[in-house]
Amino acid sequence: MRIAVIGTGYVGLVTGVALADLGNDVICVDNNPDKVALIQSGRSPIYEPGIEEFITRNLDEGRLRVSGSAAEATQQSEIVFIAVGTPPSADGSPDITAVVAAAKEVAKGISKYTLVVNKSTVPVGSGEMVADLLREAGVDDSLFDVVSNPEFLREGSAIWDTMNPDRIIIGAKSREAAARLIELYQPLDKPVLVTDLQSAELIKYASNCFLAMKISFINALSRMCEACDGNVGDVAKGIGLDHRIGPAFLGAGLGWGGSCLPKDTAGMIRVAESMGYDFRLLKEVVAINDEQPRHFIDRMEERLGGLSGKTIAMLGLAFKPNTDDIRDAKALVIAEDIRARGGKVRAFDPVAMDNVRALDTQISLSDNAYACCDGADAVLLVTEWNEFKQLDFGKIGTLVKNKVLFDGRRIYSKESLGKFGFEVFTIGSP
Numbered sequence: 065m066r067i068a069v070i071g072t073g074y075v076g077l078v079t080g081v082a083l084a085d086l087g088n089d090v091i092c093v094d095n096n097p098d099k100v101a102l103i104q105s106g107r108s109p110i111y112e113p114g115i116e117e118f119i120t121r122n123l124d125e126g127r128l129r130v131s132g133s134a135a136e137a138t139q140q141s142e143i144v145f146i147a148v149g150t151p152p153s154a155d156g157s158p159d160i161t162a163v164v165a166a167a168k169e170v171a172k173g174i175s176k177y178t179l180v181v182n183k184s185t186v187p188v189g190s191g192e193m194v195a196d197l198l199r200e201a202g203v204d205d206s207l208f209d210v211v212s213n214p215e216f217l218r219e220g221s222a223i224w225d226t227m228n229p230d231r232i233i234i235g236a237k238s239r240e241a242a243a244r245l246i247e248l249y250q251p252l253d254k255p256v257l258v259t260d261l262q263s264a265e266l267i268k269y270a271s272n273c274f275l276a277m278k279i280s281f282i283n284a285l286s287r288m289c290e291a292c293d294g295n296v297g298d299v300a301k302g303i304g305l306d307h308r309i310g311p312a313f314l315g316a317g318l319g320w321g322g323s324c325l326p327k328d329t330a331g332m333i334r335v336a337e338s339m340g341y342d343f344r345l346l347k348e349v350v351a352i353n354d355e356q357p358r359h360f361i362d363r364m365e366e367r368l369g370g371l372s373g374k375t376i377a378m379l380g381l382a383f384k385p386n387t388d389d390i391r392d393a394k395a396l397v398i399a400e401d402i403r404a405r406g407g408k409v410r411a412f413d414p415v416a417m418d419n420v421r422a423l424d425t426q427i428s429l430s431d432n433a434y435a436c437c438d439g440a441d442a443v444l445l446v447t448e449w450n451e452f453k454q455l456d457f458g459k460i461g462t463l464v465k466n467k468v469l470f471d472g473r474r475i476y477s478k479e480s481l482g483k484f485g486f487e488v489f490t491i492g493s494p
């Protein structure tokens with residue numbers, strides 16, 4: 065099929081290259097000319113394992129093209145995905161300015177029947193809004209359908225997730241509108257659920273909010289474990305073995321960050337409010353998440369006898385491993401908190417440092433984990449990159465001022481680091 069994907073971020077680019085790899089003719093569109101040029105040269109504007117192989121293979125084999133014009137790409141396509149960003153506005157509600165802009169561009173390119181697919185995470189009613197924008201631009205109703213097809217990929221395993229989704233959700237006004245998309249996804253051979261537009265839009269928010277709730281739930285339990293000398297890892301295992309609960313998203317830690325859970329919980333609270341419902345449960349989920357890193361830094365402050373003048377070596381900046389994404393990363397909130405308490409942060413991350421450099425964070429950056437720990441008053445693990453799991457703590461012990469480690473993601477065992485004389489503070493353990 066001939067496909068256009070508007071937006072070449074984590075979702076759009078991965079969707080585009082995956083659909084090209086399945087044999088479709090795909091045009092990836094971005095209004096940022098630098099991104100277009102980069103992709104055209106076979107490189108990726110985002111860090112995502114494996115993506116450059118997909119880009120080069122599909123460019124070379126002629127199934128992938130890149131363009132700066134959504135209107136031109138739409139003209140040449142049967143199906144157009146809108147996969148632009150929907151960041152939070154100041155009040156937490158989703159900012160859909162980019163979706164509106166993309167829809168207006170798409171409208172200019174429709175001259176034959178086109179299926180317009182909302183892949184961005186958008187509030188309930190956005191499918192109808194896009195349809196209205198197309199009509200206002202003079203596109204006849206017979207020339208388009210708008211369907212919702214929310215995305216569930218995870219950064220860091222985005223290509224695998226796109227090729228192996230748990231389910232494909234299609235929100236449509238009619239079976240006929242959904243049918244083209246069902247055909248497109250047929251090679252994946254995965255369960256497809258067709259719903260009305262509103263339900264599909266809600267499913268995306270509800271999924272992310274439920275996952276956020278699981279993490280906040282286990283983090284609340286981590287506080288109880290710290291108070292009663294329990295071990296939250298065992299508690300998580302014990303409840304996760306119940307098939308009604310499941311083990312996923314029960315890792316206690318510094319809480320959730322990233323480009324999706326913070327904005328989608330805030331967005332859902334606002335969307336609920338606009339419908340006259342006060343989603344109190346979700347507000348508490350967010351409050352627990354905000355409190356979690358503060359509480360860990362309280363423990364650090366107590367152990368170090370204050371943070372004033374202290375240097376903390378922060379391992380990891382990305383909101384999770386295998387991505388360079390630092391949107392709403394806990395590392396940034398924590399660095400700010402440490403600074404507010406008089407301390408300094410020196411950090412290292414395998415791939416996210418360029419993105420941090422582009423912000424004015426006052427975090428000083430090191431070339432590697434060992435340089436980061438050199439002379440530090442304490443080490444704080446924030447992102448559980450694999451390469452941090454097997455660091456030489458014998459060597460780090462000779463570099464740091466104090467052999468004190470705060471493990472914000474529960475990746476170290478107290479016994480193994482104890483051998484090197486490290487005192488380890490773990491979330492959810494005494």
Ligand SMILES: NC(=O)c1ccc[n+]([C@@H]2O[C@H](COP(=O)([O-])OP(=O)(O)OC[C@H]3O[C@@H](n4cnc5c(N)ncnc54)[C@H](O)[C@@H]3O)[C@@H](O)[C@H]2O)c1
Pocket residue numbers: 070071072073074075076093094095096099134147148149150162165166183184185186215216217218219323324
């Ligand atoms: N990142 C994730 O893990 C993830 C997962 C599932 C769903 N989502 C949702 O998917 C959507 C996209 O997220 P993302 O992380 O890929 O965003 P992103 O910010 O990484 O990418 C958006 C891209 O769209 C481009 N763009 C913006 N306006 C445009 C326009 N008018 N025309 C052409 N290009 C335009 C930007 O330049 C950018 O490259 C969001 O709604 C997000 O909530 C994201």
